[in-house]
Amino acid sequence: MAERVPGHSHHHGNVLRRLIDEGFPPAIHHFGLRETGGWDTAEAGTTVRSVGDLALPGWSDEIRDKRVFVSLDVDVLDPAILPGTGTPVVGGLSLQRLCQLLAEIAAKTVPVGIDVVELCPMRDTTGASEHVVIEALLCFLAVYFRTHGTPIAPVGKKLI
Template sequence: MKDNDITVLSTVSPFGPVEGNMPYAGIATFAGYPLWSSEQKADAVVLGVPYDEGTTYRPGTRFGPRAVRNASMFYTYEGQDDRFYDADRDRWILRGKTIADAGDVAIEPLNLEKNQAATTRAVATILQSGAVPAIIGGDHSITHPVVRAFKQKPFHYVHFDTHADCDRIFGSGDTHGSPVARIMEEGLAQSITILGVRGLTNSGHDLAWAREQGVRIITARELRERRVAADPDLFSDIFPKGNYYLSLDIDFFDPSAAPGTGTPEPGGLFFPEFSDVVQAVTKKGTIIGFDVVEVSPLVDDRSQITAHLAARCLLEMMSGALDQAGTAPPAC
C-alpha cells in the first residue's frame, strides 16, 4: 500500500479526552475506536471507500463512510472494555478484541483504475497485518476491487441485495450493478450466494444467467418463509464449510428500515433476518472480510436511521468474524 492510498485524520483533541464517552463529542471514528497504522496489530480494521461514481440512479454514497462513522458513535457511552452486550442473545460480543479505524481510501475523481488499485492495495495491507477488513462504502462497485485483495484466500461470497448485480449497464462492467458478474468472471470466489432478491428491477435474463453459472439465489420471500418456520437450522443447507466474505447492500432491507439508499425496493427484509443469516454462516465457516455499501445520507431520513442500521450490521458481522460461534463470553 502506498502512503497516499488512505486518508487519515487524528482523533486526539488538544483539549484532552472528553469524560463520559458522549457520542456527540470528539472526532468520529468507527464506534470511537482508535486510528490504525499498518505497523499495529488488530483483530479487525475498518476502512472507508467513499466512492459513488458507479451509481446509476441516486448518488450520495460517497458520503456513506462518514455517515456510518457518525452513527456508530452512538455505541460509545460505555468504555471500549465494557461493550457490547447483546441483549437478544444474552452475551457480550467483541470483548477483548482489538479494533481500529484506518480512515478512508484516497479517492481521485474520474480515475476508475487508480481508485480500484488503491482500494485493493489498502485492503491487502489490512490482510497482511492479520486483521479482518471491515469495509464501508461507497456504492456496490467497490466490492469488486475489495474482493480482489482476497485472491490468495479461497472463500465463499455471500451477497445480501435486492438486486443480483450481474448486469452490464450501458455496456459498463464497473457500475454498482455489476460486482457479482465481475467476481464470477475473474473466478475470485469458490461459490456465490445472493440473498434477498426481490422486486421489478432485476433482469430475468441476468437471473437466469447467474443460475446457469451456479450462483445460488434466495429471494426475499424465501428468506422470510424460512424464518417463519422457526427451524434452528433453517439456513444450514445454504452454506458449505470454509471461509466467507459477506457483502451487504443496505437496500437488502425494507425501505421503512433503510430509506437512505439510491435504489430502494418495497418488500425487503429486516435486521433479525440478516442477523440469523450471519449466525448461520458462523456455524459453518469463518468470516474473513465484509462490507456495507449503498448508504446514501443525502436521501436518508432526519434521524439517519439507515446509517444507524449500517453501523449495527457492521458490528454484527464483526462479531461473526471475531467471536467464534457459541464461544463469546456470557453475560455476567
C-alpha cells in the same frame, strides 16, 4: 450480475459478473434477493436465494463451514427501516431478521471479511440509516467473536 448495464461493461451492477469472468471466486451465493431485473444470476453458476427462502430451515447449509466474504447490500432492508440506499425496494427485511441472518452466517461459516454496499446517507437526512448499518455490523461481529474468538483478519495470516 448483469453482463452489461446499458452502455457500461464495468458498473456497480456487474462487479460480481466481472469476478466470475476472471475466475474468482470459486462460488457466489446470493441470499435475500427480491428482484434481479432479469439478470443472469443463476445462469452464471451462482446460487440464488430469495428473501422468502431465508425463512426455510437449512437455508445456510450450503455455506456451512466454508470460507465466506460477506457483502451486505443494505437495500435488502425495507426502505421504511433504511431509507438511505441507492436502490430502495419495498418488502425488505426488518433489522431484527437481518441480524438473525448475519448471526447465523457468522456462527456457521468461516468469515474472511465483510463489507457494506448501497448505503446512500444523502437520501436519509435523519442519519438513521447509518445507525441501522452499524447495528447490523455489530450483530455480525458479536457472534463472530463469540463463535470464533479471533480477529477476522489475523496479522500475518493468509485469508484466501
